[in-house]
Amino acid sequence: MIAGLTDIIDKFDTFILDQWGVLHNGGHAFPEAIAALNLLKAHNKKVVILSNSGKNSAFSYARLTESGISRDLYLDVLTSGDHMRDNFNSGKFKTLGQQALHFKWEEDDTVLEDCSVQSVATAEQASFILCCGVDRGSVEAYMEDLAIACRNNLELVVSNPDLVAMTPEGNLKTCPGAIAMAYQKLGGKVHWHGKPQKEIYDMCKTLVGGWGNAIAVGDSLEHDIAGANGAGISSLFITSGIHADKISNHASIEKLAKQYKVAPDFYIDWFKQ
Known part of the structure; x- marks a missing residue:
């Protein structure tokens, strides 16, 4: 101490x-x-x-x-x-395709242009998952999409590996890493970034x-x-x-x-x- x-x-x-x-x-x-x-x-x-x-x-x-x-x-x-953007721009993820099922915070779509990918509406249309936010509020709200993605052998790229973060009010909010962890537990492949x-x-x-x-x-x-x-x-x-x-x-x-x-x-x- x-x-x-x-x-x-x-x-x-x-x-x-x-x-x-x-x-x-x-x-x-x-x-x-x-x-x-x-x-x-x-x-x-x-x-x-x-x-x-x-x-x-x-x-x-x-x-x-x-x-x-x-x-x-x-x-x-x-x-x-x-870290994630650097990996996209260096070509590390070129085999994943460009059709991203984008999990985001409500206001953030800039990452799509940064990584030269485009968003699709459903897991069936996607070539991979880009996990950058939890605007649905809970991991449970993503499980149906994750199950479909796992069946289709999609890989998940996560921009923030934190499971939770503290809010100004002192509460804990769910972060993208919690979705990535759930996907990994389903058997899906996850590409982690950051600490x-x-x-x-x-x-x-x-x-x-x-x-x-x-x-x-x-x-x-x-x-x-x-x-x-x-x-x-x-x-x-x-x-x-x-x-x-x-x-x-x-x-x-x-x-x-x-x-x-x-x-x-x-x-x-x-x-x-």
Whole structure:
């Protein structure tokens, strides 16, 4: 347990920050997080935001500014959506065809143009599933489509692997990763992007020009901490995020870490200086 970043700031040259649950929960930025970012800037640390967002980094720049986090407080942003778009544009998914059954958040169709694919109305018409949102509200609302897709041996590409995210009101909402997980359990093939995939940490390292000692900060044991462990870097677990209702003391954190088969190096209640 650490009291704040001051306890460990001299150990690391690069801080890889999750966005939701660390800097904000979809609303205004946490005041302590802004202070922590200012501390990192004052110590000339490289700060990159690594987010399991299906949107691209340009959207994140705007979202962070709206939340109250100024652009000069971080070096750059890399999202799971960037990771996915890069794979489409490099030709990795050319064998999937271009007919996407698109699961989305209501307002977001830009990904279709970004990935050079088009949306179709039904699973029977699709050559693959592009899973970027949960506008139907629950995984159950997608099961009929998933069953048809699985029978037709369609592959699923997911832009955001998170299962849930915290809302500004403190509730948990279902994320695209939960649909992808359900499809995988049916026997369908899933192409995952973002944390904890090692590939995105390699992209992150290139983006910031390399590092000597890096630490990843996040509230998801399954994504942030597992990703850091897999990439061979240190990790700081934020206990006030998506696992908060299961945490009461150090023993409960150890129990959760064993459950997820991860090992955070440090933990703290909030991201703060």
